[in-house]
Amino acid sequence: MDYIRRVWASASATVGTTLKLDSRHDAYEVLTGLRDRVETTPWPGERGRTALRVLRAHLNFAEVAGGPVHHASERQTAEEPP
Numbered sequence: 001m002d003y004i005r006r007v008w009a010s011a012s013a014t015v016g017t018t019l020k021l022d023s024r025h026d027a028y029e030v031l032t033g034l035r036d037r038v039e040t041t042p043w044p045g046e047r048g049r050t051a052l053r054v055l056r057a058h059l060n061f062a063e064v065a066g067g068p069v070h071h072a073s074e075r076q077t078a079e080e081p082p
Helices: 002-018 024-040 045-065 074-079
Strands: none
Touching (some): 024 045, 045 074
């Protein structure tokens, strides 16, 4: 989980420093781009499937929050349906 947390933090930091999100709509566009990237990246093996599931959960929480920063716990992330 530490690896996924670092990947999400890095992606969020990159987005946060390269784009100015003026509205919820802008945030949704960025999250759609992130989701497209996550969904088209190969995630082989058991670790890859787990990473994909966790990243999808983070994207779901970010969409609800209206931007890449959210405060879901590890438990909430683990319990998020695929």
